[in-house]
Amino acid sequence: MTRVTTGPMSARRRQRWADGYDPENTRRSLVASALRLFERRGFDRTSVQEIADHARLTKGAFYHHFESKDDLLRHIHEEYLEAQLAAIHGIEAASDDPRIRVAELIRFCLTEYRAHTTIFHRERRHATGDVARKLGLVEAALAGMVQDGVAKGAFRPDIDARIAMFGLVGMCVGAYQWLHPAGPAGVDEVARQISAMVLEGLYASQSSEVP
Incomplete structure (x- = not known):
């Protein structure tokens, strides 16, 4: 190290x-x-x-x-949020299946921008101006991904998209407190299991398989 x-x-x-x-x-x-x-x-x-x-x-x-340490933090926050938006757009372009989209989003959240993620959610009180605007775009895009699944009948109709979005983000951010990339389970396996738990709660039909 x-x-x-x-x-x-x-x-x-x-x-x-x-x-x-x-x-x-x-x-x-x-x-x-x-x-x-x-x-x-x-x-x-x-x-x-x-x-x-x-x-x-x-x-x-x-x-x-x-200009300052705050200016550098703003740059880090914007870099992170722009990467998230790009990832969401890429995931949406790659598949129309809401279940695959959510699973890929979780995989991205657990494998990319680890330091950015930790810092952003620890210091998000500094999210003002353009950072706050970009955060709003990310949250809207994430909630839209869940809402699309509800509209297509893949996810339960009683799901509140914003609540589901915040829960999904919270699980991914919380995983950084204990997830070690070189751990015995591996990041991909952890992403698969978290996806299974999230999707089981979202499914309109429990007979569907987790991607």
């Missing part, structure tokens, strides 16, 4: 790019550093200096790319 070092930079080498300064790599390094530290230590307990140190960059490099 890579050790997170947050000590003075005097004892460590600054990051250097082979072909000179690379703004995209610098920005990605800062985001990756923040994801690691925010996930492990929390947003409030992580300083800008620590983010720069862990990325092996200067504090000046940080402020060249982000």
Whole structure:
């Protein structure tokens, strides 16, 4: 496991790019550093200096790319929500079966953007402005996926799509508290079992098989 070092930079080498300064790599390094530290230590307990140190960059490099730690958190939130929207649209385009769509959504939630997911739901009180707007789009798309299943008769007619959506998200987010990617069950098996539980509760007919 890579050790997170947050000590003075005097004892460590600054990051250097082979072909000179690379703004995209610098920005990605800062985001990756923040994801690691925010996930492990929390947003409030992580300083800008620590983010720069862990990325092996200067504090000046940080402020060249982000106005503040809050600005960096907003970028991480937006990156996560945009990825979710893209995934939902991809899942919907790949299948018309509401059951397959929900199962694929759960698989995505448990296998992609783990750090983003943890940080977002821990720090979602900061979701304002464009972040709040994009969150609304994601929640509407997720609820729409459930509502489509109700409309097609695949899911029970008494299901409230928004309640089902929040329950589904809660199960996926909660799984990050105990799910280890290298654990004995494996992420795919955990996703299958969670899908089975969710879909059993949604099914209009209990005779259907879980995808």
